[in-house]
Amino acid sequence: MTSTIERGAATAAVPRRAPVKKAPTPKAPGGRRRGPAGLLGTTNGRKAVMAVSGAVLVLFLIGHMVGNLKIFLGAGAFNDYAAWLRTVGEPALPGRTLLTVTEVLLVAAVLLHMWSAVALARRASAARPVRYAARPRRRAGGYVARTMRYGGVIILLFVVWHLLDLTFGAVNPKGAAATPYDRMVAGFDPSRWWVTAFYVLAVAMVGLHLRHGLWSAFQTLGLVRGRARRTLSAVAAASAAVLVLGFVAVPVAVMIGVVK
Amino acid sequence: MNLTLKVWRQNGPDDRGRMVTYRVEDVSPDMSFLEMLDVLNERLILDGDDPIAFDHDCREGICGMCGMVINGVAHGEQRATTTCQLHMRHFADGATITIEPWRAAPFPVVKDLVVDRGAFDRIIQAGGFISVPAGSAPDAHSIPVKKEDADDAFDAATCIGCGACVAACPNGSASLFTAAKITHLGLLPQGQPERDARAVAMIEQMDAEGFGGCTNTGECTAVCPKGISLDTISRMNRDYLKAVK
Numbered sequence: 001m002t003s004t005i006e007r008g009a010a011t012a013a014v015p016r017r018a019p020v021k022k023a024p025t026p027k028a029p030g031g032r033r034r035g036p037a038g039l040l041g042t043t044n045g046r047k048a049v050m051a052v053s054g055a056v057l058v059l060f061l062i063g064h065m066v067g068n069l070k071i072f073l074g075a076g077a078f079n080d081y082a083a084w085l086r087t088v089g090e091p092a093l094p095g096r097t098l099l100t101v102t103e104v105l106l107v108a109a110v111l112l113h114m115w116s117a118v119a120l121a122r123r124a125s126a127a128r129p130v131r132y133a134a135r136p137r138r139r140a141g142g143y144v145a146r147t148m149r150y151g152g153v154i155i156l157l158f159v160v161w162h163l164l165d166l167t168f169g170a171v172n173p174k175g176a177a178a179t180p181y182d183r184m185v186a187g188f189d190p191s192r193w194w195v196t197a198f199y200v201l202a203v204a205m206v207g208l209h210l211r212h213g214l215w216s217a218f219q220t221l222g223l224v225r226g227r228a229r230r231t232l233s234a235v236a237a238a239s240a241a242v243l244v245l246g247f248v249a250v251p252v253a254v255m256i257g258v259v260k
Numbered sequence: 261m262n263l264t265l266k267v268w269r270q271n272g273p274d275d276r277g278r279m280v281t282y283r284v285e286d287v288s289p290d291m292s293f294l295e296m297l298d299v300l301n302e303r304l305i306l307d308g309d310d311p312i313a314f315d316h317d318c319r320e321g322i323c324g325m326c327g328m329v330i331n332g333v334a335h336g337e338q339r340a341t342t343t344c345q346l347h348m349r350h351f352a353d354g355a356t357i358t359i360e361p362w363r364a365a366p367f368p369v370v371k372d373l374v375v376d377r378g379a380f381d382r383i384i385q386a387g388g389f390i391s392v393p394a395g396s397a398p399d400a401h402s403i404p405v406k407k408e409d410a411d412d413a414f415d416a417a418t419c420i421g422c423g424a425c426v427a428a429c430p431n432g433s434a435s436l437f438t439a440a441k442i443t444h445l446g447l448l449p450q451g452q453p454e455r456d457a458r459a460v461a462m463i464e465q466m467d468a469e470g471f472g473g474c475t476n477t478g479e480c481t482a483v484c485p486k487g488i489s490l491d492t493i494s495r496m497n498r499d500y501l502k503a504v505k
Contacts, residue, residue: 037464037467038504039504041464041467042463042464042467042500043433043463043466043467043471043472043473043474044463044473044474044496044497044500044501045500045504046473047473047474047475047497048497048501120431120472120473120475123431123472123473124430124431124432124433124472124473124475126365126470126472127364127365127366127431127432127433127470127471127472128363128364128365128431128432128472129365130363131363132329132332132360132363133266133268133279133358133360134329134331134332134358134360135332136329136332136333136428136430137331137332137333137337138477138479139333139428139479139482139483140477140478140479140481140482142477142478142479145475145476145477145478146430146477148475212476215476216475216476219476219490219493219494219497220474220476220497221497221498221501222494222495222496222497222498222499222500222501223494223498224494225491225494225495226489226491229490229491229494
């Protein structure tokens, strides 16, 4: 008799995003029960981590390429730019602020990118324990998609060498004390042609990686469909080509003596 | 036509299995691939051998029961075609044809070319449905649906669950199948109340079954007998990321 129903309660707006209903606990084939996996526990979530961390790395690559190309403006411009990277924001910000933030972001992105790659590669090999006797004929022409895993390993090995060579100067003929310009010219000296060859191979791998990765990231995040996806795929090919040319230009210019 | 077949023979789930070579003679180019196997099986039975076990039902390309990897391609080279609708005229006389079952850990071989696709059923049970009061069918026009949405939902709904996408995927991923179901229901008004929960539950079940992850190679859509688009996977990813956000 005292109970009342608030007027309008029955037709009140439901919050637009009702809390996600807990997924019915999935059962493994053997009847084993597991809890909800969460974003990092599912293949799709891990792919999203790969897409976002990859995007961070691509943004860095664009900045890195533009910086590299300053070598064509001469030793002064290149060294000044390198110094500016260390002093930008001073005195409001302490020295190396930009570089430190970039380094932290890059290390985090690389670790997350590798973690998701390893997790997905392990799942993939577990999902096909018996191989086909007939060599599987690829119908989608996705050659670059199949270079992603070993290409990623080559890129990782290159990054280690690259940091030792031009960042820390440990394997650079001029050492860490020299100016960035001198280190660059000495590092790609014609007598060290094998360094340049490795560099070009790694950059080519980066190009293939981006050819697939750039559009794939948008697909993984569910951002493109239909014609937009096909357009994006063409844009990915063009962007990858531009980045490869931009990065290869500098060592080749040093090699043939345009920059000395 | 005379053909040489190399067929995967496996007595049961625990048998190691092996490729066995058969000669098939006087094959008509008008036979379907399954009819060619029927001819071979009749001879095997007359010879007192064990016939080759393979799944089939409607033989009209609409049920999703048949499927085998022919010369390394799921459902064979002919695009947008199930194995039962593949005809022998697409093969050269004297050709050697390799026939294998779908290869994926979640699809264990039952016998020869028959695999257990119960994993797909469990993915559907996890969320590939809508909850509606039972009763007489509602009027078809009681809830309006945009033409474009209806088209896309219908395209996704043509998935027959044959499993070719898993067989062709280098990662053994069931993403195209799961995405087709999520897209089909997620585009329609009736699918909205459970949309978030559906994406999460079906993807978690897909993982629990042991399928691999999607790397956007596009091999699945290239062999799909119904031409399900990669767009469905994009929609699945978006639904999932919105739901777990």
